Amino acid sequence: MSSNEEAQVAQRRANLDAIMALGCAPYPNQFPLRDTVSALVDAHGTVDGPALEASRIETVTAGRILSIRNFGKASFFVLSDGRSRIQVYIRQDALSEQAYALSRLLDFGDQIGVTGHLFRTRTNELSIWATDLTFLAKCFIPLPEKWHGLQDVETRYRQRYLDLIVNPDVRRVFEIRSRTVSAIREVLTGEGFLEVETPMMQPIAGGALARPFVTHHNALDMTLYLRIAPELYLKRLTVGGIERVFEINRNFRNEGISTQHNPEFTMLEFYWAYVDCERLMAFTETMLSRVAQQVVGSDEVTFGEHRISLRAPFRRLSLRHAAAEEASRRLGVTVTVDELRSLDSALALAARLGIPVPPGIGPGKVATEIFEALWEDQLIQPTFIHDFPTEVSPLSKQRPDDPDTVERFELYIGGFEVANAFSELNDPVEQRRRFEAQLADRARGDAEAHAMDEDYIRALEYGMPPAGGEGIGIDRLVMILSNSSSIRDVILFPLMRSRD
RNA sequence: GGGCCCGUAGCUCAACUGGCAGAGCAGCAGACUCUUAAUCUGUUGGUUGAAGGUUCGAUUCCUUCCGGGCUCACCA
Numbered sequence: 001m002s003s004n005e006e007a008q009v010a011q012r013r014a015n016l017d018a019i020m021a022l023g024c025a026p027y028p029n030q031f032p033l034r035d036t037v038s039a040l041v042d043a044h045g046t047v048d049g050p051a052l053e054a055s056r057i058e059t060v061t062a063g064r065i066l067s068i069r070n071f072g073k074a075s076f077f078v079l080s081d082g083r084s085r086i087q088v089y090i091r092q093d094a095l096s097e098q099a100y101a102l103s104r105l106l107d108f109g110d111q112i113g114v115t116g117h118l119f120r121t122r123t124n125e126l127s128i129w130a131t132d133l134t135f136l137a138k139c140f141i142p143l144p145e146k147w148h149g150l151q152d153v154e155t156r157y158r159q160r161y162l163d164l165i166v167n168p169d170v171r172r173v174f175e176i177r178s179r180t181v182s183a184i185r186e187v188l189t190g191e192g193f194l195e196v197e198t199p200m201m202q203p204i205a206g207g208a209l210a211r212p213f214v215t216h217h218n219a220l221d222m223t224l225y226l227r228i229a230p231e232l233y234l235k236r237l238t239v240g241g242i243e244r245v246f247e248i249n250r251n252f253r254n255e256g257i258s259t260q261h262n263p264e265f266t267m268l269e270f271y272w273a274y275v276d277c278e279r280l281m282a283f284t285e286t287m288l289s290r291v292a293q294q295v296v297g298s299d300e301v302t303f304g305e306h307r308i309s310l311r312a313p314f315r316r317l318s319l320r321h322a323a324a325e326e327a328s329r330r331l332g333v334t335v336t337v338d339e340l341r342s343l344d345s346a347l348a349l350a351a352r353l354g355i356p357v358p359p360g361i362g363p364g365k366v367a368t369e370i371f372e373a374l375w376e377d378q379l380i381q382p383t384f385i386h387d388f389p390t391e392v393s394p395l396s397k398q399r400p401d402d403p404d405t406v407e408r409f410e411l412y413i414g415g416f417e418v419a420n421a422f423s424e425l426n427d428p429v430e431q432r433r434r435f436e437a438q439l440a441d442r443a444r445g446d447a448e449a450h451a452m453d454e455d456y457i458r459a460l461e462y463g464m465p466p467a468g469g470e471g472i473g474i475d476r477l478v479m480i481l482s483n484s485s486s487i488r489d490v491i492l493f494p495l496m497r498s499r500d
Numbered sequence: 501g502g503g504c505c506c507g508u509a510g511c512u513c514a515a516c517u518g519g520c521a522g523a524g525c526a527g528c529a530g531a532c533u534c535u536u537a538a539u540c541u542g543u544u545g546g547u548u549g550a551a552g553g554u555u556c557g558a559u560u561c562c563u564u565c566c567g568g569g570c571u572c573a574c575c576a
Contacts, residue, residue, distance in 0.1 A: 003510085003545070004510060006510095007528085008527055008545090011528075070532085071533060072533060073533050074535085076535050076536065076538085078536080087535085089534070089535090090533095091533055092533070122534050123536070142510045142511080143510085144511045144526090145537095146525075151511085151513095152507090152511090153568070154569085155511095157568095208576080210575065211574095258570095258573095258575095259569095261576080267576065410576090418576075419576085420576065497568085
């Protein structure tokens, strides 16, 4: 018995043996509770003591013991159902001999059923006057301390169940996440969108610029990729006549991990026939403010040191115009949008601004790099960045008045990208040309360049209606709504390096 | 992948310039029938992430490795 933990586990096993000796089942198959702890707290949390006594509310409930305060022949337990907590008052003269003996053998962390009636203690705490206890399961491993909780982030992510047991705010974040997804579904289905599920395993990983995970199907002896986006399948569905379609599901990208990136992440993508990018901006504004209202009860949220307003309208910045404007301000000279359109002048501008750009890229990519370097961390309030260069947007439709620019926007909130949307390119000839340009990038060594997808072009050859499409990063939206600074705080089991 | 930082009891944290590894909580024994970070008395518990090195002596300094955090790059 060298370590303290081993000693405590042994003690708890001995306690279970003693509980079994009392005639209690160690792992009963069910427990007929009448109320959850949350239901009791929700229904009676504001009822005063005399009213409780008068109505004499009998209950049978269950949960995990989160603390035990002992007073000789009486004790107080805090019982939790994972969401709410209620106090249980144990006294020897209210219990059978067996139930009282059981109460003395319970440990912090055990699962129990409690029978009794509600009352308020002298300190006005809503409590259950226990008349019977039922043993439900033993907690063998000592839980983290009640006051400081579990602070170690590594343990919190690896053993999320512990985090949920002892840190009540964690539950709140994932309730926000669940309500966010529900609210989005409600908005979209209310607009007549059909929810679908498209392949996660794809022979060609398309629809985004990213490196995929590779896997293999044995029976078909076939290389498959975990999808990086559902985009091309959803657009095939618009060809098939599903004019309003959406999917909320996981994407997988084989890239670095950061506070804003998990290798698997959840994305909403929706496609809407006959509308353009402009219409999507207005829709996004109303959808996000409605979602915020439903999820947190306000269209204004706290995010770190900021207050963020999700009330429409959001700020709009044209990418090259905003880049030129900010560059002018920083350099003290007039920089024109045209300087961003030719490669030589754009590269020269980046150099003057001290912005490093990767070699071998075109002017559109340089302009985008300059914009991001100058603006990204200023985009705290919701801001649509629109008018992206065609070069960096292989699936977007060009502006009728400017083929060098596409009808596309990205929405930034809290300093990072939350949404990406565009008028969908539905011209198969132009789409083939764009894919070929991407293949050229790939040949130059860009592993994230888009692959050719012949079947997708064939689908477009049947005629796809004009449509707007948008992707919203659910994890990042939940970060904003739950005031979480890391994406790992809104993903129950974020990817971690395996141990040993 | 680069830079910076962290890893000490089950949990939360100390340990000065290199000098006997400590506290609170939890646990154990005892007292206590309305407490709520209950209180009081006593007490168990350590391969200081791992392996090397420097040193009379390493939690402390150096190297490598393992795990994590922040940040940069890339993206949603």
